[in-house]
Amino acid sequence: MEENLGQDSTPSSGQFDKSRVLNVRPLRCINPIFSSPNASSSAIPQVAAPFVCVSPTGPFPPGLTPIYPFYGLQETPCDAPNQAEPFGYSPPISNAVPLNAFQTPSYSTPGTCKRNTRKQFVGGAAGEDEDGYDDERPKKKSQRKSRGRQESTLVSTEVDLDTIVENILASSNIMSFDSVRDADGDKESVGYALLIYDSLRRKITQIEEAKVLTPGFARRPDLKAGTVLLNKGIRTNVKKRIGAVPGVEVGDIFFFRMELCLVGLHAPSMAGIDYIGVKTSQEEEPLAVSIVSSGGYEDNVEDGDVLIYSGQGGNINSRDKEVMDQKLERGNLALDKSSRRGNEIRVIRGIKDLANPTGKIYVYDGLYKIEESWTEKGKSGCNVFKHKLIRIPGQPEAFMMWKSIMQWREGTASRTGLILPDLTSGVESIPVSLVNDVDDEKWPAHFTYSCSIKYPESINSLENYAGCTCQGGCLPNNPKCLCTQRNRGSLPYILNGVIVSQKSLIYECGSSCKCPRTCRNRVSQGGLKVRFEVFKTKDKGWALRSWDPIRGGAFICEYAGVVLDISKVEENKICEDEYIFDATRTYQPVGILAGDSNETPKIPFPLLISAKGDGNVARFMNHSCSPNVFWQPVVRESNKEFRVHVVFHAIRHIPPMTELTYNYGVVPPEKTEQMKKKCNCESPKCGGYFY
Structure with a gap:
């Protein structure tokens, strides 16, 4: 419509001037909001x-009828082991949504x-x-x-x-x-x-x-x-x-x-x-x-x-x-x-x-x-x-x-270099393949596969809180949800389980919450959701990649291992442990994934996690100066105590068979020479070394 009809667009009964001709064009002929x-x-x-x-929102001309279809996704139980789809996250939808x-x-x-x-x-x-x-x-x-x-x-x-x-x-x-x-x-x-x-x-x-x-x-x-x-x-x-x-x-x-x-x-x-x-x-x-x-x-x-x-x-x-x-x-x-x-x-x-x-x-x-x-x-x-x-x-x-990946899944073709079809031995419901097609090495250093973090009794937990009462699942428009309140008024994940932005700390629902295990605020609690393979590289040792495509913001995995009491750990033992996550390092926000306040991960106490003896697939993720994965601290309650977990999400869409990497962070200047290692990430932004 070329003119603004204003109040004349809805004439009252008996007042319509039939001699008036409006200059009207079909909607499909109107210029777009922006030109190419x-x-x-x-x-x-x-x-x-x-x-x-x-x-168009009405009133509708003759022949046009609004139709309101509905949709819903099947609920996926989040028990560990995981019962997820081949890849992605399938949260529940309690009510049908009109479109x-x-x-x-x-x-x-x-x-x-x-x-x-x-x-x-x-x-x-x-x-x-x-x-x-x-x-x-x-x-x-x-x-x-x-x-x-x-x-x-x-x-x-x-x-x-x-x-x-x-x-x-x-x-x-x-x-x-x-x-x-x-x-x-x-x-x-x-x-x-x-x-x-x-x-x-x-x-x-x-x-x-x-x-x-x-x-x-x-x-x-x-x-x-x-x-x-x-x-x-x-x-x-x-x-x-x-x-x-x-x-x-x-x-x-x-x-x-x-x-x-x-x-x-x-x-x-x-x-x-x-x-x-x-x-x-x-x-x-x-x-x-x-x-x-x-x-x-x-x-x-x-x-x-x-x-x-x-x-x-x-x-x-x-x-x-x-x-x-x-x-x-x-x-x-x-x-x-x-x-x-x-x-x-x-x-x-x-x-x-x-x-x-x-x-x-x-x-x-x-x-x-x-x-x-x-x-x-x-x-x-x-x-x-x-x-x-x-x-x-x-x-x-x-x-x-x-x-090829589909054929591997169906068993109609064999994976070249396959050593083990599942190195987790059934701990994860989705198998993790072990592959080496570059040399004769048959196995990474011995470790026990574990899908969770283990806190020693000497580590103090955070302050205890009561769980939420959202029996049907936490909803983003429920101001009474305690978990929403702890996350500053909004749930950290959208309906498909994708994280909205990087936060200093995220609170997920725990065992004291009344919501089901399919609640959208339990994203990191369902185990692996994609089919991973641990593979041998030419110059970086063992690494991790996925058979499935990964959507930007999607959950990757948790960093499983044993939490170390930092007061009892000698400095040289930290340097010798190649499978350690050190949350005390300095980490930059992941570009636009940072929140509105340019947040960085912030854990309320020094946290060191060793995956040398006990760990999961996260221990195989290598460092990169241009990573495609970032880490996020998540707090959730278990047995009346709140524990901090380190979880990983995709920075951007990741194609199948692409190595998964994250930035290991920066150590204090006085430790740089002691922990300096050559970087082989081959990124245009590679600094030559990591720590």
Whole structure:
């Protein structure tokens, strides 16, 4: 609507001036809140990739009906041993949560086969959602009916997101903020943009989970966070390009389509085909630069180096819409031109998220070229464009690694170098493999596997507290919850078990609390939640990595071992113990994961944990000057006493088979020479030594 109707928008009965004509445009024709800064030489019209339109809240015009689907996740018991999903965290949801979706009217009779003349909607270069949504909630058919419209979401006016994002930026100590705005990025700027996005998304999620959900209102923190950052220009690789994207590596993973947009890997946040216009000798033509394949169409993704990609449009998988032939326009035309020109195309594969059955994980699988294109009758009986893409040789493994891991799980393929299928001997419900494919060493130094911390009687515990009375589980909007009060008024974890930000100290529920073991405030108490393997490295001894992808902020493990009485420990024994966690060292906050006050871990008493004789997988995590894991002190009650535990969370999304590392911290200057060791982390920021 081009004018502000004000009070005239709801005329009283009998006062409506029928001679008045309002200048009204359809919602899909209104300009987005922000225009795309993407620079391109193309004269071909293309809707800006970033999008956000006003979400309709009523009154609804004829033919539009609000639908309120509900969702819930299955409860996962948090007994030790753990009973979790293959990876991720599955907390309980006590009440169903309504999500908004709007049913579009049917304009013609379904089942007929004719040319697709549907107009492009605001939301992507190719105009159609190739694979639906990528948030943390299930998708129902009624929600998929108007995918192009449903993504129209505004940042809530109830929350001052500008203040939140400025606090997040102020707490960052990674790099200069302005460098993210450069047209060409690098690994650092890409990582910085993704960390800011994920930190803001988690914070928005925490705020919205504490609200009473209004019917018809969708919680889309992924879109809201993306909107704020795009409006502020916090993105990198703004200019579209053919070929590799600086700072994005083959095998990188993403949990949200907005992340692809922020780093310049795939600009449309809904459409499956991204393209640019390229000048030829006579005219300009579109060329595809990237595609997302995640099951929305009739793709064949069985072969790791070959992808049969279907064109877009035609509603070929819809039971509720008119089925049509796909039309050679926009993204389909771009793929056709790329087939003739033979240019490189980035391929992002969407893989089912085992921790969230309705979600996807997007894996950048590298560069492909179209070898062949044709048209065939699809399952619907209408014409579908098909393209055979071949992966360019010499690239690191990505999708094929995922396929190999699945075969290891199913037992259809053997893990090379496997020594033991489970070095925990059943202590953990999820096995931990022991692998060595670099030399002849068969076993790390002898230790007893233990999944908990052991305090000697001589160590004083913290002050005792009464447990909470939240019998159904702690909720973020319950001001009477004692555990929420101890965490300064907000629960430290969002619903999927991801930590919101690094804190000086976190209080989890304990044995005296009335809440069940599936309570969201017991994240670190369920044992391992991903499939780990301890493996031998070439120059760093034994190390730790995961078969499963790990979401940024997700729980990794606890540091198990024996707490040492620091007053009785000789200085030289500490130096000789290679499996010790020293909380008395100086630790810097983990960039934007720090809280609003730039908090650092703060334990109320000196804490040393030795895992030399008793320990778990945490003892195998090596030091890195650019770590992907951070530690967080957690206090929880057991047997009427509060104990401090050291737990680890992911700083950012971690692909499978990536070594897990954290920063060992800094010792006082007088001890540096005594404890100095050569660092082999190979990070660009490596200081050469650690202590």
